[in-house]
Amino acid sequence: MRLEIKGLTKKFGSFTANDGIDLVIEPGEIHCLLGENGAGKSTLMNMLYGLLTPTSGEILLDGKPVSFGGPGDALAAGIGMVHQHFMLVPVFTVAENVMLGHEQTYGGGVLNRRAARKQVRELSDRYGLKVDPDAYVEDIPVGVQQRVEILKALASHAQVLILDEPTAVLTPQEIDELMGIMRELKAQGTSIIFITHKLREVKAIGDKISVIRRGKVVGTAEPSASEAELAEMMVGRSVSLVVSKDHAEVGAPVLKAEGITVIDPRGHVVVKDVSFEARGGEILGIAGVQGNGQTELIKSLLGLIKPDAGRIELAGRDISKHGPRQSLEEGIGYVPEDRSHDGYVGSFSVRENLVLDLYRSDEFSRGPALRLDAISANAKARIEEFDIRTENAETPVAALSGGNQQKVVVAREFSRPLKVLIASQPTRGVDVGSIEFIHKRIVAERDRGTAVIIVSTELEEIYALADRIAVMYDGRIVATVPPDIPRADLGLLMAGATPGGSTDGSEVAS
Ligand SMILES: Nc1ncnc2c1ncn2[C@@H]1O[C@H](COP(=O)(O)OP(=O)(O)OP(=O)(O)O)[C@@H](O)[C@H]1O
Ligand SMILES: [Mg+2]
Structure with missing residues (x-):
């Protein structure tokens, strides 16, 4: 299936998270998306998966415009997504999780376990995704849970699979296994949109690379590009990929x-x-x-x-x-x-999260009263210093991109x-x-x-x-x-x- 994105735009209030994105994903290609934290990658994927409604622009599947009211529509059209935070039910087995939401496996409201197990086994054989259909999700490692998520998407016949930072939580061994699975899916004609911050992975598996910066596609690259070139395209300046440090002066x-x-x-x-x-x-x-x-x-x-x-x-x-x-x-x-x-309280603002646990210190309070001016000044300084991409200091941390949430935690603890x-x-x-x-x-x-x-x-x-x-x-x-x-x-x-x-x-x- 050929996926074409034309002029896709998403605004949150006055903020433009995606600004006229054009992209083509060919059948059976592994298309990598690179971009800084907050560039708009997840926002774009959420529109493709029906979780967000585009402000303007078009999504075309094999040349036909589609519009999705929710993930159910996207799945029915052949687009599956594995989120970074898995959405499995821990106390259900693998087979039960994969079949959740597929009515055909129910008869009289009861899950047909044998049919579910059989289908999971067939899918896992076909794509080389090793899982035990009877294992409980809470008992299996993260990498295997992710396989279950992929199986779930494949059970809905996904022809385009979106993987949003799938390797962030995986061990090196699990990453190798995931790459094997991606190659197998590709060989069978599935297209994959792969988001990662690890340039090594892009080079290892990508067919095409598109780079997004501040909501716009700023370029494409070949997997043969060096990590330094890719890094520079992403952030718009050269990045030193190795930290320089002197010999440690070890104390007590x-x-x-x-x-x-x-x-x-x-x-x-x-x-x-x-x-x-x-x-x-x-x-x-x-x-x-x-x-x-x-x-x-x-x-x-x-x-x-x-x-x-x-x-x-x-x-x-x-x-x-x-x-x-x-x-x-x-x-x-x-x-x-x-x-x-x-690390943070999602419903609290960036400003509040930057002093979480610290607000009782002399710096931020005087007796029982908070020093709001100091707290605001701190937020301004940290946002700038750590390059936290947020609309402003009052934005709830839950609305920030994943990487920017991490920067809020790091900024607070390092300061x-x-x-x-x-x-x-x-x-x-x-x-x-x-x-x-x-x-x-x-x-x-x-x-x-x-x-x-x-x-x-x-x-x-x-x-x-x-x-x-x-x-x-x-x-x-x-x-x-x-x-x-x-x-x-x-x-x-x-x-x-x-x-x-x-x-x-x-x-x-x-
Ligand atoms: N629901 C929302 N309300 C307001 N702003 C949002 C919302 N969702 C995302 N944003 C903003 O849109 C921008 C793009 O976020 P997005 O999550 O797409 O970035 P990303 O490229 O996936 O970054 P990362 O690499 O850190 O995951 C961010 O500045 C974010 O704060
Ligand atoms: Mg993201």
Whole structure:
């Protein structure tokens, strides 16, 4: 199916998010969309999927103009979309989720489970999407959940599949698998619109590349273009893709964790007797495949969950019993991996979110009264400094693009005096220009003497920032290694093996 977009425009009030977009997606092509945070990519996709109504312009399928009242219409016309935030029902099985909304599998109001399972199996065989139809969605990893979303779109016979930042939440292994699936879909004639901020992926899989800036298509590129060329097209200036940093001036230990053990609500030991020190002036990178205890370890450091055993010290004082507010007030900065859950309040304005948890400080309050002038001045300065693309400071954070929401969280946490900075996936969903900026700020924080802990599933980010790398696997720190460890060895450690062949990692521990 050939998808043609002609002069598509979307206005939100006086703001033009899409401004006369022209684009053609040929059958069986993987068309990559690149663009800065807030450029208008998701807005465009939401119009194609019937979630937003265009202000003006046309969408044509095989030459015929179409208009969608909702996603049901788009699906019926052959356009499917996988959102970054999945919309699956956790307590349903894979088959139940895939069939949800397809009436033909119901008889007398009851889901025909056998037919559902059969169809899921057929689809997964045909497209090489390995899933167990009987598994409960809450039990399967994110990458597999995403496969279920893709199956759901394919079950509706989607001929154009929209993937809006599908790789942002995936592990490197899962990304490889997704690319395999995309190639298979393409071979069978499905067109794919692929949005990502990772230029490497665009080059690996794209047939065509279109670049959007401030709501307009500003150019097209071939996958043979260099990452630097693509980055420049996106942001309109040259971007340094590697952060430069001096040798770390490592100081005393600031945060000490001793014997941290966390048992999750289902009784699994997810963090197993973890001990480490974060030292001032040093970036400790915690590398690992998602789901190896990093999330729970970090949450226990912050007091967001109570560890079942262990002790946490900040500058020599026991803070094991502290809650999150106390930890933040003691000078621990925190960028959570899931910004929408722990990072901001969507219905609050950008201005308010920039002082969330800080409004009681002397800077922003005097006695019981808030210093509104200081809060406004802070918002203005942060918006400018971090290049947060928002209509104004009063805009609710929920209305910002994904990457700009992330910048709000980062701007708040990086702009107060810190002893320790803990950042999980600090650049998730952020464009190349802003990655450069955020990485520079992280290095500057280190050089100021702060103990920095970066948790990342991305090797690129770990290599770009870490002065020392702790590898987590199966709830433990299996090795602590210098940052010049070869990629293959780091990959092995993350997979639970060790370069030397033994399993406890002791010979590479420092
Ligand atoms: N419902 C809305 N109301 C007001 N403004 C909106 C709304 N949805 C999006 N916008 C604005 O439209 C612009 C484009 O947002 P969009 O989400 O399309 O960006 P994007 O290119 O997907 O960015 P990112 O890479 O960060 O995901 C942003 O400035 C955003 O604030
Ligand atoms: Mg987006």
